[in-house]
Amino acid sequence: xxxxxxxxxxxxxxxxxxxxxxxxxxxxxxxxxxxxxxxxxxxxxxxxxxxxxxxxxxxxxxxxxxxxxxxxxxxxxxxxxxxxxxxxxxxxxxxxxxxxxxxxxxxxxxxxxxxxxxxxxxxxxxxxxxxxxxxxxxxxxxxxxxxxxxxxxxxxxxxxxxxxxxxxxxxxxxxxxxxxxxxxxxxxxxxxxxxxxxxxxxxxxxxxxxxxxxxxxxxxxxxxxxxxxxxxxxxxxxxxxxxxxxxx
Amino acid sequence: xxxxxxxxxxxxxxxxxxxxxxxxxxxxxxxxxxxxxxxxxxxxxxxxxxxxxxxxxxxxxxxxxxxxxxxxxxxxxxxxxxxxxxxxxxxxxxxxxxxxxxxxxxxxxxxxxxxxxxxxxxxxxxxxxxxxxxxxxxxxxxxxxxxxxxxxxxxxxxxxxxxxxxxxxxxxxxxxxxxxxxxxxxxxxxxxxxxxxxxxxxxxxxxxxxxxxxxxxxxxxxxxxxxxxxxxxxxxxxxxxxxxxxxxxxxxxxxxxxxxxxxxxxxxxxxxxxxxxxxxxxxxxxxxxxxxxxxxxxxxxxxxxxxxxxxxxxxxxxxxxxxxxxxxxxxxxxxxxxxxxxxxxxxxxxxxxxxxxxxxxxxxxxxxxxxxxxxxxxxxxxxxxxxxxxxxxxxxxxxxxxxxxxxxxxxxxxxxxxxxxxxxxxxxxxxxxxxxxxxxxxxxxxxxxxxxxxxxxxxxxxxxxxxxxxxxxxxxxxxxxxxxxxxxxxxxxxxxxxxxxxxxxxxxxxxxxxxxxxxxxxxxxxxxxxx
Ligand SMILES: Nc1ncnc2c1ncn2[C@@H]1O[C@H](COP(=O)(O)OP(=O)(O)O)[C@@H](O)[C@H]1O
Ligand SMILES: [Mg+2]
Numbered sequence: 001x002x003x004x005x006x007x008x009x010x011x012x013x014x015x016x017x018x019x020x021x022x023x024x025x026x027x028x029x030x031x032x033x034x035x036x037x038x039x040x041x042x043x044x045x046x047x048x049x050x051x052x053x054x055x056x057x058x059x060x061x062x063x064x065x066x067x068x069x070x071x072x073x074x075x076x077x078x079x080x081x082x083x084x085x086x087x088x089x090x091x092x093x094x095x096x097x098x099x100x101x102x103x104x105x106x107x108x109x110x111x112x113x114x115x116x117x118x119x120x121x122x123x124x125x126x127x128x129x130x131x132x133x134x135x136x137x138x139x140x141x142x143x144x145x146x147x148x149x150x151x152x153x154x155x156x157x158x159x160x161x162x163x164x165x166x167x168x169x170x171x172x173x174x175x176x177x178x179x180x181x182x183x184x185x186x187x188x189x190x191x192x193x194x195x196x197x198x199x200x201x202x203x204x205x206x207x208x209x210x211x212x213x214x215x216x217x218x219x220x221x222x223x224x225x226x227x228x229x230x231x232x233x234x235x236x237x238x239x240x241x242x243x244x245x246x247x248x
Numbered sequence: 249x250x251x252x253x254x255x256x257x258x259x260x261x262x263x264x265x266x267x268x269x270x271x272x273x274x275x276x277x278x279x280x281x282x283x284x285x286x287x288x289x290x291x292x293x294x295x296x297x298x299x300x301x302x303x304x305x306x307x308x309x310x311x312x313x314x315x316x317x318x319x320x321x322x323x324x325x326x327x328x329x330x331x332x333x334x335x336x337x338x339x340x341x342x343x344x345x346x347x348x349x350x351x352x353x354x355x356x357x358x359x360x361x362x363x364x365x366x367x368x369x370x371x372x373x374x375x376x377x378x379x380x381x382x383x384x385x386x387x388x389x390x391x392x393x394x395x396x397x398x399x400x401x402x403x404x405x406x407x408x409x410x411x412x413x414x415x416x417x418x419x420x421x422x423x424x425x426x427x428x429x430x431x432x433x434x435x436x437x438x439x440x441x442x443x444x445x446x447x448x449x450x451x452x453x454x455x456x457x458x459x460x461x462x463x464x465x466x467x468x469x470x471x472x473x474x475x476x477x478x479x480x481x482x483x484x485x486x487x488x489x490x491x492x493x494x495x496x497x498x499x500x501x502x503x504x505x506x507x508x509x510x511x512x513x514x515x516x517x518x519x520x521x522x523x524x525x526x527x528x529x530x531x532x533x534x535x536x537x538x539x540x541x542x543x544x545x546x547x548x549x550x551x552x553x554x555x556x557x558x559x560x561x562x563x564x565x566x567x568x569x570x571x572x573x574x575x576x577x578x579x580x581x582x583x584x585x586x587x588x589x590x591x592x593x594x595x596x597x598x599x600x601x602x603x604x605x606x607x608x609x610x611x612x613x614x615x616x617x618x619x620x621x622x623x624x625x626x627x628x629x630x631x632x633x634x635x636x637x638x639x640x641x642x643x644x645x646x647x648x649x650x651x652x653x654x655x656x657x658x659x660x661x662x663x664x665x666x667x668x669x670x671x672x673x674x675x676x677x678x679x680x681x682x683x684x685x686x687x688x689x690x691x692x693x694x695x696x697x698x699x700x701x702x703x704x705x706x707x708x709x710x711x712x713x714x715x716x717x718x719x720x721x722x723x724x725x726x727x728x729x730x731x732x733x734x735x736x737x738x739x740x741x742x743x744x745x746x747x748x749x750x751x752x753x754x755x756x757x758x759x760x761x762x763x764x765x766x767x768x769x770x771x772x773x774x775x776x777x778x779x
Binding site: 056059062064065084085088089091092093097099103104105106107108112116117119120121124170174 | 250252253254257258261665666668669670671672673674675676677679771772773776
C-alpha cells in the first residue's frame with residue numbers, strides 16, 4: 001500500500017482486464033487478463049491481428065464499454081465503475097477519440113463537427129455566452145490540422161484525409177489528456193497516412209499529449225514510443241525497443 | 249446545445265419526416281374547419297331559435313289553450329317575478345295558409361302564432377326579422393304607407409272588375425280562358441286610374457275585398473263569397489275595401505318567395521308572390537271539442553325573415569286578439585292562450601326558473617320548458633354529430649402519429665452510428681433521447697402550426713371556397729334552399745384551436761418517445777461498429 005502511495009501513478013492503466021462477448025449461449029472471450037500502463041505524454045501503439053480485440057481494449061479505455069473483470073484507472077482512480085453521467089463527463093473531458101472511419105456527423109459542417117464536443121459539454125445558454133471564444137479556438141485547431149479552407153464543408157464534401165484531420169481537430173477541441181486513436185490511418189493511402197502520423201507525433205511531442213493508437217501496420221506502430229501486441233487475448237510484450245524518448 | 253442544432257439539421261435534411269406530418273396537418277386543419285363550421289352552425293341556430301322563442305316557454309297541454317286568469321299571472325309573478333325581463337302571451341296552432349297567385353291557389357301547412365307585437369318584441373328581436381319594419385321600431389299591425397298605396401291600387405282594380413262582371417257576367421269557360429291569358433304581373437299598367445273614381449262611386453261594395461288576382465276569376469268562384477263569418481263581420485262595418493282587414497299577419501318569407509335560377513344569368517333570383525298589402529286566407533280549427541274548421545282572411549302587414557329557413561317557411565304571425573276571436577277562445581271575460589314566452593334577466597338561470605314555474609303552475613294544464621329543451625332534438629343532433637366527427641378526425645391525427653412512429657424508427661436506425669459517435673463524445677443517454685423527442689415536438693409544431701394556419705384560412709374564406717367548388721363542379725355544395733342559413737357561418741373557438749394543436753403535438757411527441765428511448769439505449773460500441 002505504501003508503495004503505491006509513494007509511487008507516481010501511470011496516467012491510464014488497465015489492470016487484469018477480461019472481456020468476453022456473448023454470442024447466443026456461447027461465451028467468446030476476447031480479452032483474457034490484460035495489464036497495460038500508459039504514462040503521461042507517452043505514445044503507445046497497440047498492434048495485433050484483425051479480431052484480436054484491439055478495438056475492444058480501446059473502448060474499455062475510453063469507457064465506451066465496461067470490462068467483465070478488472071479495472072481501468074485514471075491517475076490511480078478506478079473509473080470503469082462510475083455512474084453513467086460521470087463516465088459521460090470523463091469521455092467528454094479526458095479522452096479524445098479518433099476512429100478508422102472518421103465518424104463525423106454528416107448533417108454538420110466541419111466547424112460544427114469540431115465544436116460538437118463543446119456543444120455537448122455546455123448547455124445552450126453557457127455555450128452561447130462563450131460562442132466567440134469557442135469559435136476562435138476551433139478555428140485555431142482547424143488551422144493546425146490544415147483545413148482552414150474547408151470550414152463550411154460537410155463531411156460528404158471532403159476527402160478521407162481531410163475527414164480524419166477534421167476528426168483529430170474535433171478530438172483536440174475539448175483539450176483532452178489522452179487521445180485514443182483506433183486505426184487512424186487504416187482507411188487512408190500511405191502518404192495521407194503519413195501526414196496524419198506526423199500530426200499525431202507533433203501533438204505528442206509539442207503538447208505532451210498522451211496518445212494510444214491501435215494499428216495493424218507495423219511501420220506505423222514503429223513511430224510510437226512503445227508497442228504492445230495483442231495475441232489470443234493477452235499482451236505479448238515487445239520490449240521498449242524504441243521507447244527512448246519516454247519521459248521518466 | 250448540440251440537441252437543438254442536430255434536431256434542426258435533421259428537420260432540414262429529412263424531408264421524409266415532413267411528409268409524415270402532412271396527414272397530421274390535414275387532420276388538424278380539417279378538425280378546425282369542421283369544428284368552426286359546426287360551431288358557427290349551432291351558434292347561429294341557437295341565436296335564431298332563441299330569437300323566435302324565448303328563454304322560458306310555458307305551454308298549455310291542450311291546443312284549446314287555457315284562460316290567463318289573475319291566479320296564473322299572480323303565481324308566475326310570485327314565483328319568478330324578479331327574474332322576468334319580458335313576457336308575452338301567444339296562441340300557437342297549426343293552420344293552412346292559402347295564397348292566390350294568378351288564378352291558382354296555393355295552400356301550405358303553417359304554424360300560426362297569435363302575438364302581440366309590442367310584448368313579443370320584449371322577449372326577442374322581432375322587429376329585426378321583419379323586412380319592412382325598422383330595427384328600432386316597435387312592430388305593430390299597421391300597414392306602412394307604401395303597403396297602403398299598393399293595397400289601394402289593387403283593390404280599386406279588383407272592384408272595377410267585379411262591378412263589370414256583375415253587370416255582364418262572362419260565361420265560365422271563357423272566363424277560365426281569360427284567367428290563363430291574364431298577365432301574371434299584377435303591377436301591369438292597367439287603366440286603373442281611369443276607374444279609380446268609378447270605383448268610389450260604385451259602393452256599396454257587397455263583396456269581401458279580394459286577394460290580389462281575384463279580379464281575374466269569376467266572382468261566383470270566389471271562395472270568400474261563402475265566408476259567412478267574415479262577410480258578416482265586415483258587412484256590419486260597411487268598410488272601405490281598400491282599408492286593411494281586421495286580420496293582420498306577418499308571413500314567413502320562405503312561404504311566399506321562391507328562389508329560382510335565372511336561365512340567362514345563372515344567378516339565383518327570388519320570386520315573391522305576396523307583398524305587404526295583399527290579402528291571404530288562413531284556415532285553422534276552433535278551440536273546443538271537437539275542433540271545427542274555421543277560416544278567415546287577413547292582410548299581410550310585413551314579411552318575416554329570420555334567415556332560419558325552417559322558421560321562415562313555416563311561421564305565420566297573426567294579431568292575437570283576432571285569432572282568439574276566430575278560434576272562439578274568448579269567453580267569460582277570459583281570453584285563452586296556449587303559451588307564455590318569458591325572457592329572463594339572466595338567461596343562465598333558465599333551468600332554475602323552469603323548476604320554480606313547474607312548482608307554481610298546475611302540471612295538469614301547463615308544461616314549462618326552456619327554449620333549449622323545446623329544440624332539444626335538433627340541438628342534440630348537432631352536438632352528437634360534431635362529437636362523432638371530432639372522434640373520427642382525431643383518429644386521423646392518431647394515424648399520423650403512427651406514421652411519425654414508423655419514420656422515427658427508420659431515422660434512429662439510420663442514425664445509429666451518429667448516436668454512437670455522440671456518446672463517444674460524451675453525450676448522455678438523456679441527451680440523445682431529447683434530440684429525438686424535440687425532433688418529434690418540432691415536427692408536431694410544424695404539422696399542427698401549418699394545420700392551424702390552413703384551417704383558419706379555410707374557415708376565413710369558406711364561402712369563397714364554396715363558390716369556387718360550386719363553379720368548378722357545377723353543383724351547389726351549400727344550397728341555401730336546403731340549409732337553415734343563407735351562407736356558411738363559422739365560429740372559431742380559440743380554445744378549440746388551442747386544444748387541437750396541443751393534441752396533435754402531444755401525439756407527435758408520444759409517437760417519438762419509443763424511437764427516442766430505443767436510440768438512447770443503443771450501446772455506443774455496437775453503434776460504432778456500424779459501417
Ligand atoms: N458486440 C460484439 N458482439 C460479439 N462479438 C464481438 C462484438 N464486438 C466484437 N466482437 C468480437 O470480438 C473480437 C474482437 O473484436 P475487435 O476488438 O473489434 O477486434 P479488432 O479491433 O482487433 O479487429 C472479434 O472476434 C469480434 O468478432
Ligand atoms: Mg478494430
